[in-house]
Amino acid sequence: xxxxxxxxxxxxxxxxxxxxxxxxxxxxxxxxxxxxxxxxxxxxxxxxxxxxxxxxxxxxxxxxxxxxxxxxxxxxxxxxxxxxxxxxxxxxxxxxxxxxxxxxxxxxxxxxxxxxxxxxxxxxxxxxxxxxxxxxxxxxxxxxxxxxxxxxxxxxxxxxxxxxxxxxxxx
Amino acid sequence: xxxxxxxxxxxxxxxxxxxxxxxxxxxxxxxxxxxxxxxxxxxxxxxxxxxxxxxxxxxxxxxxxxxxxxxxxxxxxxxxxxxxxxxxxxxxxxxxxxxxxxxxxxxxxxxxxxxxxxxxxxxxxxxxxxxxxxxxxxxxxxxxxxxxxxxxxxxxxxxxxxxxxxxxxxxxxxxxxxxxxxxxxxxxxxxxxxxxxxxxxxxxxxxxx
Numbered sequence: 201x202x203x204x205x206x207x208x209x210x211x212x213x214x215x216x217x218x219x220x221x222x223x224x225x226x227x228x229x230x231x232x233x234x235x236x237x238x239x240x241x242x243x244x245x246x247x248x249x250x251x252x253x254x255x256x257x258x259x260x261x262x263x264x265x266x267x268x269x270x271x272x273x274x275x276x277x278x279x280x281x282x283x284x285x286x287x288x289x290x291x292x293x294x295x296x297x298x299x300x301x302x303x304x305x306x307x308x309x310x311x312x313x314x315x316x317x318x319x320x321x322x323x324x325x326x327x328x329x330x331x332x333x334x335x336x337x338x339x340x341x342x343x344x345x346x347x348x349x350x351x352x353x354x355x356x357x358x359x360x361x362x363x364x365x366x367x368x369x370x371x
Numbered sequence: 372x373x374x375x376x377x378x379x380x381x382x383x384x385x386x387x388x389x390x391x392x393x394x395x396x397x398x399x400x401x402x403x404x405x406x407x408x409x410x411x412x413x414x415x416x417x418x419x420x421x422x423x424x425x426x427x428x429x430x431x432x433x434x435x436x437x438x439x440x441x442x443x444x445x446x447x448x449x450x451x452x453x454x455x456x457x458x459x460x461x462x463x464x465x466x467x468x469x470x471x472x473x474x475x476x477x478x479x480x481x482x483x484x485x486x487x488x489x490x491x492x493x494x495x496x497x498x499x500x501x502x503x504x505x506x507x508x509x510x511x512x513x514x515x516x517x518x519x520x521x522x523x524x525x526x527x528x529x530x531x532x533x534x535x536x537x538x539x540x541x542x543x544x545x546x547x548x549x550x551x552x553x554x555x556x557x558x559x560x561x562x563x564x565x566x567x568x569x570x571x572x573x574x575x576x577x578x579x580x
Binding site (some may be wrong): 207208211215216219220223224229232236237240244266292295297300301303305308309312323326328329354355356358359362 | 377378379380382383384386387389390391392393398399400402403405406407409507
């Protein structure tokens with residue numbers, strides 16, 4: 201038997217972060233809410249089977265998987281492999297940092313939005329939610345080594361997008 | 372390679388506040404309402420503490436009912452034993468051992484016809500050393516019953532028999548005021564066998580029934 205008040209207390213604390221993830225992946229407020237509702241139903245059903253310290257990563261995992269299912273169903277999304285998506289260009293020339301720092305919030309938003317979902321989500325989990333490699337590994341169900349390499353590729357990919365955007369803006 | 376000092380990492384952290392999709396108050400309350408509605412639909416659920424307390428209370432109630440049931444059963448059984456012993460003693464005291472005195476089972480069995488709402492089983496055990504003496508009506512456990520009378524040497528044996536309300540049981544020996552009593556239920560009939568025979572001889576008799 202489950203304790204419903206316990207569920208609400210434990211899950212409510214992670215709603216904002218989970219919503220942020222769903223919102224970035226679906227790119228829509230309404231769709232993110234749908235994903236959240238579906239995730240909550242799943243979470244409620246299996247809440248008894250998870251230990252308290254694992255709730256955050258467990259709920260992220262549910263939201264992530266539900267987001268992907270939603271994308272497949274509604275956006276004809278097919279999971280892309282890193283090889284297919286990551287054509288990391290060799291590093292842009294110095295002074296990159298100054299150039300990056302001159303990016304506007306809109307440019308950063310657009311650059312993140314243009315990333316493949318697997319890169320987008322790993323940056324959100326690492327940079328915004330500050331999850332450890334081990335926690336990301338559990339959320340994304342991939343080995344820690346892959347987490348590290350994927351974070352690196354995602355950062356490189358985002359950097360390239362931003363630099364290109366900056367260069368275009370200067371022209 | 373994955374250093375958080377990476378320029379991209381620093382840029383994202385610096386702009387986190389503007390890049391983070393914060394839930395509106397409306398969305399948050401909508402989701403919390405959704406949880407509430409879903410939980411209500413799923414039915415009320417107990418906390419583990421409530422469950423333990425509820426289990427304990429249920430156990431206590433069950434134990435009380437069980438105790439009362441067995442107390443009543445035991446006191447009722449004791450009452451039946453008293454009645455059996457009294458019936459046996461009375462049958463010997465007033466020389467009213469049998470209403471129908473016969474060693475013929477085909478005389479004794481039909482005698483009960485019309486007097487009881489069941490037909491008692493009557494066996495001829497003369498060859499085994501337990502000749503049938505007769506039968507009579509008695510009143511035990513708030514109902515008329517058949518009392519079949521046998522003899523073994525100078526010892527009298529009464530078999531009290533009536534329809535049972537529960538399933539079969541194996542013979543159980545009880546002693547009361549110097550008498551041995553065997554009790555069992557077989558094929559829907561309840562049997563009480565009482566005598567001043569020793570337990571081993573009475574058991575032999577019971578085994579022949």
